[in-house]
Amino acid sequence: MNQMNPEGYTTADGRKIGPVLMEMKNITLRFGGVKAITDISFDIREGEIRAIIGPNGAGKSSMLNVISGFYVPQEGEVWFKGYKRGPMKPYQVARLGIARTFQNIALFDGMSVLDNIMTGRLTLMNSGLMAQAMWWGTAEKEETAHREKVEKIIDFLEIQAIRKTPVGRLPYGLKKRVELARALAAEPKLLLLDEPMAGMNVEEKEDMCRFILDVNDEFGTTIALIEHDMGVVMDLSDRVVVMDYGKKIGDGTPDEVRNNPDVINAYLGVSHD
Amino acid sequence: MFYREAGDFKTSYADDSQTFPIRFDRLRYYAVIAVAFGIVPFVINDYWANAVFVPFLIYAIAALGLNILTGYCGQVSLGTGGFMAVGAYACYKLMTAFPEVSILIHVLLAGGVTAVVGVLFGLPSLRIKGFYLAVATLAAQFFLVWLFNKVPWFYNYSASGQISAPERTILGQAVTGANTTASAKYLFCLIILFALAWLARNLTRGTVGRKWMAIRDMDIAAEIIGVNPLTTKLSAFAISSFYIGVAGALFFAVYLGAAEVGEAFGIQKSFLILFMIIIGGLGSIFGSFAGAAFMVLLPVLLKNVLVGQLGWATDLAAHVELMIVGALIVIFLIAEPHGMAQLWRLAKEKLRLWPFPH
Numbered sequence: 001m002n003q004m005n006p007e008g009y010t011t012a013d014g015r016k017i018g019p020v021l022m023e024m025k026n027i028t029l030r031f032g033g034v035k036a037i038t039d040i041s042f043d044i045r046e047g048e049i050r051a052i053i054g055p056n057g058a059g060k061s062s063m064l065n066v067i068s069g070f071y072v073p074q075e076g077e078v079w080f081k082g083y084k085r086g087p088m089k090p091y092q093v094a095r096l097g098i099a100r101t102f103q104n105i106a107l108f109d110g111m112s113v114l115d116n117i118m119t120g121r122l123t124l125m126n127s128g129l130m131a132q133a134m135w136w137g138t139a140e141k142e143e144t145a146h147r148e149k150v151e152k153i154i155d156f157l158e159i160q161a162i163r164k165t166p167v168g169r170l171p172y173g174l175k176k177r178v179e180l181a182r183a184l185a186a187e188p189k190l191l192l193l194d195e196p197m198a199g200m201n202v203e204e205k206e207d208m209c210r211f212i213l214d215v216n217d218e219f220g221t222t223i224a225l226i227e228h229d230m231g232v233v234m235d236l237s238d239r240v241v242v243m244d245y246g247k248k249i250g251d252g253t254p255d256e257v258r259n260n261p262d263v264i265n266a267y268l269g270v271s272h273d
Numbered sequence: 274m275f276y277r278e279a280g281d282f283k284t285s286y287a288d289d290s291q292t293f294p295i296r297f298d299r300l301r302y303y304a305v306i307a308v309a310f311g312i313v314p315f316v317i318n319d320y321w322a323n324a325v326f327v328p329f330l331i332y333a334i335a336a337l338g339l340n341i342l343t344g345y346c347g348q349v350s351l352g353t354g355g356f357m358a359v360g361a362y363a364c365y366k367l368m369t370a371f372p373e374v375s376i377l378i379h380v381l382l383a384g385g386v387t388a389v390v391g392v393l394f395g396l397p398s399l400r401i402k403g404f405y406l407a408v409a410t411l412a413a414q415f416f417l418v419w420l421f422n423k424v425p426w427f428y429n430y431s432a433s434g435q436i437s438a439p440e441r442t443i444l445g446q447a448v449t450g451a452n453t454t455a456s457a458k459y460l461f462c463l464i465i466l467f468a469l470a471w472l473a474r475n476l477t478r479g480t481v482g483r484k485w486m487a488i489r490d491m492d493i494a495a496e497i498i499g500v501n502p503l504t505t506k507l508s509a510f511a512i513s514s515f516y517i518g519v520a521g522a523l524f525f526a527v528y529l530g531a532a533e534v535g536e537a538f539g540i541q542k543s544f545l546i547l548f549m550i551i552i553g554g555l556g557s558i559f560g561s562f563a564g565a566a567f568m569v570l571l572p573v574l575l576k577n578v579l580v581g582q583l584g585w586a587t588d589l590a591a592h593v594e595l596m597i598v599g600a601l602i603v604i605f606l607i608a609e610p611h612g613m614a615q616l617w618r619l620a621k622e623k624l625r626l627w628p629f630p631h
Contacts, residue, residue, distance in 0.1 A: 070493075089496070090496040091496045091497075094499035108486060133476050
């Protein structure tokens, strides 16, 4: 199968998928006596859209939290860009180039949309405290340069009109979009999306799908996403990991996964006669 | 009618993110500065300086400091009085130990000393939040006041246990001590306040300010976008304490002249400054000024009305004044929980449309 080629492969629609970007090796995560994740291994390739699916409580969000550094697994290794990653704080993970969005929106309600997206670029801005206090030279130049980048993302996600609105006043669908914008502003290598379509109507979902595909296409960002809408998952993703009760029960292209008997059992139940 | 954005197009991002984007606002700001620097120093007398202007300027510095910590970074502090005391005693020790060095440098160094102490007492904020942190900073308040009372070295072994500011001059003008003129006190505090307010505005509009606000609004999300909570919280504590230390040094050296720690920098001071930023508006530079003005002016105004106009006895007026101030604070917080800064914003929104309803 061409997907096993370590140098990468080309998808049916002609997108280039590169070598492995992130690899999870035998991850086990326990909370006291509860095993949230049991011995899971999978990889994410450069330029790919990788979905993680599974029924409720399968450990998908825990997996994302392991990747983004909130949880440190008891066993297993996390490899990123060919290096083994030691235990890290979330802000250190962010500096490696991993950005994420949350299932329940985690925006800064007191700040405007523009400021929220600008926070996404914090890891890329490095003028000192004194320069900032004076606001002459470097600090102002840096601010303007990053503002230009942020404006591109604002254009890209079509949220120009709400630039200066405080985030607390926005409706749900727009908040999701602003959160995506904030994650994109960091110019991540790997973008983690935790249920980007949850609670959206059909039109909003279509918009979001379009944005995800565009992000992947235009910026070449690798995306790992958790989603419950099967139609979305099967359409968007290149490969799918299926989890159930903390274990991996399937891994492969959408078609392979769809026909995997274990996956069908997990989703539809199994007859006991 | 004049308060319009129409026709005022911004063609660069720097223009768009300036402090006063509306032209009328900008002009009004320049006018206030011109009056404050160009007219007030020449007409000010001792009563106005001591009752209104100097305390307002000094409290505004302290309120800016606490607003950076509480309003922008979301860390509640009840140790303001204690930190002001650190500034005052640091300034006193420096003034008496190095009489030849300029008082301006002493005041700034006192701020620096307070910043170090503030970081020290800010360390618990990495573990605890909200009310629990408030209690931890309350401990700082009591500990610091106790320390300055108990260790005679801090007040140079003076018999009264008080510290008193010797005369110091800047450019030949006395700014501390008995011979200071009203306008010298006023200008000295005004210049420091102006510089510090300008720095605060710059800090809060850029990366540093965004980090603080990110921690305030949602610390988990802040961490995930690369904000280091340790350095961010401690930088807020350091800068906030610097402001409060400078305010404490000025309060002692310029305003009071002589101070006893429990009286001048007790827990009431912490609450007073917390009220200022809550009434003025959390997370707003303008709010720090408005809150300080409200809390300084209201008692003076009430006293003038009750004693001067209505002819009440002073003790009765003093008690009624407390009740009225308390009631006003409660009413204010119910009517506008986001403080005077929010009222000001709403007024501006309305003004932009006036005289048209929509």
